[in-house]
Amino acid sequence: MTSSNESTVDIAHVYRGTFVHSTDHTAVEILEDRLLGVDTEGKIAFIGSGQEVYSLSQKWRFEALAVTQLGQYEFFMPGMVDTHIHASQYSYAGTALDLPLLQWLNTYTFPVEACYKDLGFARNVYTHVVKRTLRNGTTTACYFATIHTDASLLLGQIANDFGQRALVGKVCMDTNNFVPHYRETPEESHDETNRFISELLEKKYPLVRPVVTPRFAPSCSAALLGHLGEIAQNNHLHIQSHISETKEEVKLVKELFPDYDSYTDVYHKHNLLTDKTVMAHGCHLTDEELKLFREKGASIAHCPNSNISLCSGMLDARRVLNHKVKLGLGTDVAGGYSPSMLDAVRRTLDTSKVLTIQDPQYQTLTFEEVFRLATLGGSQALSLDEHTGNFKVGKDFDALRVNTAIEGGPIDLINHGEGPKVGTRDDRNIAEVYVAGKRVVPFVERP
Numbered sequence: 496m497t498s499s500n501e502s503t504v505d506i507a508h509v510y511r512g513t514f515v516h517s518t519d520h521t522a523v524e525i526l527e528d529r530l531l532g533v534d535t536e537g538k539i540a541f542i543g544s545g546q547e548v549y550s551l552s553q554k555w556r557f558e559a560l561a562v563t564q565l566g567q568y569e570f571f572m573p574g575m576v577d578t579h580i581h582a583s584q585y586s587y588a589g590t591a592l593d594l595p596l597l598q599w600l601n602t603y604t605f606p607v608e609a610c611y612k613d614l615g616f617a618r619n620v621y622t623h624v625v626k627r628t629l630r631n632g633t634t635t636a637c638y639f640a641t642i643h644t645d646a647s648l649l650l651g652q653i654a655n656d657f658g659q660r661a662l663v664g665k666v667c668m669d670t671n672n673f674v675p676h677y678r679e680t681p682e683e684s685h686d687e688t689n690r691f692i693s694e695l696l697e698k699k700y701p702l703v704r705p706v707v708t709p710r711f712a713p714s715c716s717a718a719l720l721g722h723l724g725e726i727a728q729n730n731h732l733h734i735q736s737h738i739s740e741t742k743e744e745v746k747l748v749k750e751l752f753p754d755y756d757s758y759t760d761v762y763h764k765h766n767l768l769t770d771k772t773v774m775a776h777g778c779h780l781t782d783e784e785l786k787l788f789r790e791k792g793a794s795i796a797h798c799p800n801s802n803i804s805l806c807s808g809m810l811d812a813r814r815v816l817n818h819k820v821k822l823g824l825g826t827d828v829a830g831g832y833s834p835s836m837l838d839a840v841r842r843t844l845d846t847s848k849v850l851t852i853q854d855p856q857y858q859t860l861t862f863e864e865v866f867r868l869a870t871l872g873g874s875q876a877l878s879l880d881e882h883t884g885n886f887k888v889g890k891d892f893d894a895l896r897v898n899t900a901i902e903g904g905p906i907d908l909i910n911h912g913e914g915p916k917v918g919t920r921d922d923r924n925i926a927e928v929y930v931a932g933k934r935v936v937p938f939v940e941r942p
């Protein structure tokens with residue numbers, strides 16, 4: 496029997512210390528000496544003051560002595576959300592960045608992606624990319640795989656096995672004149688997408704969902720885009736693709752789809768622009784296109800490392816935010832050379848500062864705003880903010896335990912008097928990673 500002010504929810508873990516997160520109203524909120532309880536389902540059951548430990552332990556029926564106390568130089572922040580990453584390109588991340596996008600795809604990317612026909616190769620790379628991104632604090636990833644259904648299903652299984660929240664897309668493309676062995680027929684693409692979705696959903700992985708993934712308009716016939724829009728609509732699925740990354744690509748889309756108002760209109764007319772759509776890049780979108788994004792509730796994945804590495808352009812993130820279009824950050828491995836979301840944070844600030852150098856009137860993004868883009872903003876961009884993105888009762892506990900004074904860290908902490916030292920310097924400061932309440936980093940070796 497429980498008395499009326501006792502909860503019936505079972506608490507699995509309670510943490511006490513500093514929590515740093517974003518809300519809709521505050522880009523960075525620092526909550527000091529808080530007590531946060533996680534239930535057996537991995538959800539945040541309560542957040543209270545550390546002073547209330549006794550009364551909260553009575554109400555929620557946990558042992559006050561079992562509370563995990565964070566150290567002086569530690570804090571929790573929400574896990575980061577990578578809204579755009581090509582798992583299949585991780586094998587050559589950090590190389591081959593000497594060509595512009597369209598040539599880069601033909602020369603490096605398509606030949607490598609063709610190798611995922613081999614499931615052994617796929618398993619090796621996909622295991623590495625899931626472990627690496629988790630280590631770097633990516634608790635949610637929105638992945639492109641390749642055109643191969645079985646390898647894409649394997650990526651879903653590996654994300655599930657390591658405990659990463661993931662949207663996984665089997666890539667669809669029926670147009671590829673330069674590497675013709677790496678493409679599907681429209682029928683194959685349609686049928687295999689249906690097989691991918693049904694087989695992934697059958698697995699009932701709690702944190703992994705399929706995402707309909709036309710590579711980008713130049714790789715897809717209008718017929719295929721139409722089929723994919725229909726599949727997404729009929730199954731209420733997420734959609735991801737690329738848009739307006741380079742000027743050359745925008746010109747190509749005009750040539751390939753002359754009867755459409757804009758690049759965005761090509762996706763829109765095929766029912767691919769919805770409130771569950773995330774489009775990577777968008778560097779060269781017009782105001783009219785951004786208005787359409789806003790109207791449809793579609794979002795943009797800002798991938799600054801890739802935008803600079805491939806000399807694609809610079810997204811004016813402030814303009815996107817002013818249009819009230821949902822915005823998240825992406826690493827875009829391997830157009831972006833780093834699989835780290837902290838790198839995406841830094842490159843986002845760099846791009847914003849370069850725009851300020853070009854125009855001193857420009858309203859530079861603040862560090863706090865970019866922190867929000869990497870966490871809550873990303874979860875909103877992927878329409879997963881009901882489950883993740885910040886520390887709110889009822890959401891899943893997706894969190895990073897950061898230790899600014901970690902052994903072997905990248906910087907010396909110089910003490911300038913009192914006060915908590917809050918700030919992550921490097922991926923190495925991430926001591927532990929939690930997804931849906933479960934500690935997934937450090938990895939537990941499996942038999």
Ligand code: GUN
Pocket residue numbers: 581596600604710711737740801827830
């Ligand atoms: N556009 C179409 N495919 C790709 C890709 O793999 N990477 C990037 N950066 N842009 C693309």
Ligand code: FE
Pocket residue numbers: 579581737775827830
């Ligand atoms: Fe990409």
